[in-house]
Amino acid sequence: MEREKEKKGRKGERGWEGDVAGEERERKRDRERERESRLISFKVFSKNPRNQPPPKIKGMARSLWFLAFLLSLSVFTCKAAVFQPISDRHRSAALDLFVPVDGSFGSLEETYEALRTFQILGIDKVADINPATCPLVVETLASQSSKAKDIFHALRVNSILRCSIDTGAFEGAGSKLQSVLKDASSLLDFYYSIGSLVLIKDQSSESNVFLEDADGIFHSIKSLSQSDGRWRYSSNGAESSTYAAGIALEALSGVVSLASSGVDQSMIGIVKNDIMKLFDSLEGYDDGALFFDEKLVDASEHQGPLSTTSSVVRGVTAFAAVTSGRLNIPGDKILGMAYFFLGIGVPGNTKDLFNQIESLACLENNKISIPLILSLPATVLSLTSKDQLKVKVNTVLGLDAPPLTVELVQAFKSGSKDTHAFQGQELKFDPESSIHSLDLLSQSIDVGKYTLAFEVLLHDPEHKNIYTSGGRTLANIFVTGVVTIDGAEISVLDSDVGSVETKKKLDLSGESTVSLSANHLQKLRITFDLATPLGYAFVPHQVFLKLRHESKVEHIFVSGNSGKQFEIILDFLGLVEKFYYLSGIYDIQLTVGDAVMENSFLQDLGHVELDLPERPEKATRPPSPPVDPYSRFGPKQEISHIFRAPEKLPPKELSLCFLALTLLPFVGFLIGLIYLRVNLKNFPTSALPAAFAILFQAGIAAVLLLYVLFWLKLDLFTTLKTLGFLGTFLLFVGHRTLSYLASISAKVKSA
Amino acid sequence: MAKSSSSSTAKDAQALIQSLRSAYSATPTNLKIIDLYVMFAIFTGLIQVVYMALVGSFPFNSFLSGVLSCIGTAVLAVCLRIQVNKENKEFKDLPPERAFADFVLCNLVLHLVIMNFLG
Known part of the structure; x- marks a missing residue:
């Protein structure tokens, strides 16, 4: 955590270019870490092709452990950095x-x-x-x-x-x-x-x-x-x-x-x-x-x-x-x-x-002074494939350096602060590939992570004034190898007396399927030893035991180790509640992994049939199985839209027929008017009143036309605005016309 | 008996209609025009109702506005007839021109609403 904070602080202080530099460096480290973790998973799966799908980080606990593992790696990786010349x-x-x-x-x-x-x-x-x-x-x-x-x-x-x-x-x-x-x-x-x-x-x-x-x-x-x-x-x-x-x-x-x-x-x-x-x-x-x-x-x-x-x-x-x-x-x-x-x-x-x-x-x-850059082509060296420690010295643009000797002045194994025996040695120079190398296998080196300090010694004393290599250069390397696994056993113990009920040997390097049965009064114990190629006890970063119930409920346990032996004891009595009182068959899976362990594995050991007491009313229910994250990004279910069924409409002919029928009363009305001998004799004859009368009729026609337009396309506001003007006009004209007619009828009456 | 009674009823009816027609012929022509107009409106409305009964009420607002337009017009025409009729002492002081102006105005307002409702 400290490291993370420091990183953030540094980022904040730098300008944008500093950020570029910083981020690039972070990226480099991330790449290194990623490679390390990939290394583990690759090895795990090459060992167990039939075993499991790639380890998606399923449980919270597991992802936390993974994070902790990465953090611990980052603490180691950040101290020393080797810069690569222009390539x-x-x-x-x-x-x-x-x-x-x-x-x-x-x-x-x-x-x-x-x-x-x-x-x-x-x-x-x-x-x-x-x-x-x-x-x-x-x-x-x-x-x-x-x-x-x-x-x-x-x-x-x-x-x-x-x-x-x-x-x-x-x-x-x-x-x-x-x-x-x-x-x-x-x-x-x-x-x-x-x-x-x-x-x-x-x-x-x-x-x-x-x-x-x-x-x-x-x-x-x-x-x-x-x-x-x-x-x-x-x-x-x-x-x-x-x-x-x-x-x-x-x-x-x-x-x-x-x-x-x-x-x-x-x-x-x-x-x-x-x-x-x-x-x-x-x-x-x-x-x-x-x-x-x-x-x-x-x-x-x-x-x-x-x-x-x-x-x-x-x-x-x-x-x-x-x-x-x-x-x-x-x-x-x-x-x-x-x-x-x-x-x-x-x-x-x-x-x-x-x-x-x-x-x-x-x-x-x-x-x-011309800087000389010391770089390592590979920082992961395998003991199994007898890799050599290789160092290159170039100028910043990647050109060859003048004749020089690279000396390994110090070597620390991470975790222990003791200097290692293979320090103080000169690296052999190969003029063809211009690589300085050191055979690690002859140095009785064990697996682990090392911090090496190199020193560059120029042959020509004249060159010391021209070139600079900056004293000591630190570099981190991983030495990987095969870790031997011995004495793997799985057994069911009786809780009260500790006597062994069943005991089975496990072959962790190959296939092994055990089937055990236990009840809540018993314990399950798994033990195994890990040793480095040189025979020392080896503590990997990850040792997990996973129990998975038929209903996909998983439980992960972290192992402790006592010296050389690893031991995982599951006391079912204390775990009954954690297991949600789920009886039945549990698959057992063991994970052992480390960055320097070439034979890291993730293996199914078999299964244990647990007989647990009935679930009381108040006990928590088992969680629902996690949703597959891939399904979340898959295609969504198709939505079928329900539309209103269109109304049944009558045949067009019928409608047209009724349109004609509605016109019939109008025709009847006109015939009736003729029958009644209606005439327009009352229509004003003198010029001005006639004009007003015509305008009045035209105004009414205009308003009716406006209504038709309103029905067809206009909105209410436009219609009302126009109607306002037309109405005023109509009021004026109508008043004049009707008052004229009234005056005439009044004259007729009085006469 | 029955025959004679039925024929007498027919005769009565005939007489009644005859008297009605003679009485109606005395009605002024302008009132007859209004009556004709009312009949026109009512029949138009009736044809729409028959159409609705035949094919269903969709679209209901159009049907309603069509029928209400006819009924409204008819009612307004009846109102006009009442006001114009000289025998109605109640509206004696009201000039028929004024009544016609009211009729026109009410029709315009009614049809504005009808058009809005027509859809």
């Missing part, structure tokens, strides 16, 4: 991550990152990129409007692509950069213009680039530095940053290489002093990885640990390359930074991959 995994990751679209990688900066990564990893992609990118480079160099930053990136791309650029373009860019440099005040201006000038000097044989006022520029860059070795981006109040320090050192190294006459050595001495101070701010993980982290948090250009460390490595190695004399940085710190970059594993994005690979390339050829 083909990085090459395939680079090809996956840097994918050109139509022969280019987007911006020139991204193109450079891709090309540089490919160059370091030895992947030839130049021909594919050339046609699309070279015109862009030429255009950027020739353009008047390009900034120093663009020119810098274009020149960097050109340093790999080698496009055909005429001298004029270089000279034009060079004079422009010189003028930028004269007015430069911020660190980035210095960095880009000086960096570009250095690149022009490298790329153009004819142009003669140098700085006249090298000392002055050196001073103005140096004036941005802080007392703790970090730099500011500009003089006006910017906060100091470690990332900027890397940039500044790179710019300073450019100034030194461009200076027409040498730069003041005392100034270089001061900068070297600054570098030493900067290295005091290195932070570290407990596996030996060291890195720089940015202290300021609020800056918009905040950089994570990976890019910060990468920047510093670039700056320091560039500075060390152009100045005479050694930079007095301890090899351990360089190695720690190499561990940091390697510990990330394979990053998931292009920027991280570029930073990692380029920094490692800088470390690979630096003038301070």
